[in-house]
Amino acid sequence: MKSGNLLTILLMAVLAAGCRKQDIRLARITVPQMSGQGCVERVVGIARRIPGVQADRISVDRERRELTVPYDSLKLSLKNIEYALAEAGFQANDIPADEAARATLPETCR
Numbered sequence: 001m002k003s004g005n006l007l008t009i010l011l012m013a014v015l016a017a018g019c020r021k022q023d024i025r026l027a028r029i030t031v032p033q034m035s036g037q038g039c040v041e042r043v044v045g046i047a048r049r050i051p052g053v054q055a056d057r058i059s060v061d062r063e064r065r066e067l068t069v070p071y072d073s074l075k076l077s078l079k080n081i082e083y084a085l086a087e088a089g090f091q092a093n094d095i096p097a098d099e100a101a102r103a104t105l106p107e108t109c110r
Contacts, residue, residue, distance in 0.1 A: 023073045024054065027081055029092050034065045039109040043067060046088045052076040 034043050040060055047067060048055035052075030059068045069081055085092035089101035089109070102110055 021074075024070055025073045025078075027067075027069045027071055027078045029067045029069060029078075029082060029085065031065055031067055031085065031090050031092055033090050033097070033105075033109050034060070034062070034067070036108045038106060042088075042105070042109060043085065043090055046085055046090075047081065050076065050081060050084050053081070 031043050034040050040062060044058055044060060044067070047053055047058055047069050050071075052072045054070040054072075057070045060066070061068070071078075071081060079095075082092035082095040086095040087098050087101060089097050089103075089105045091097045
């Protein structure tokens with residue numbers, strides 16, 4: 001009886017651990033065009049609209065032109081964030097900016 005209870009408790013613990021609802025990770029994304037405040041606001045605004053990003057915890061290092069984005073890796077990946085920025089006209093790490101979108105940005109953000 002005692003070993004049956006122990007087995008039940010272990011099984012419940014394993015099942016509970018496997019039912020994660022979130023896996024929050026930090027993405028560090030270099031955005032070379034993120035120089036002025038207007039560009040920073042655009043980049044942060046794009047990142048905030050991506051489902052799975054913890055919008056209230058995004059931070060910016062303007063010196064390094066780096067965006068730190070906490071995201072739920074069970075909902076999206078780093079590449080999803082990079083491509084969303086690139087499609088909006090910003091280079092994101094090694095992903096080049098979409099040229100048509102980049103042409104629509106203010107000159108200070110190109």
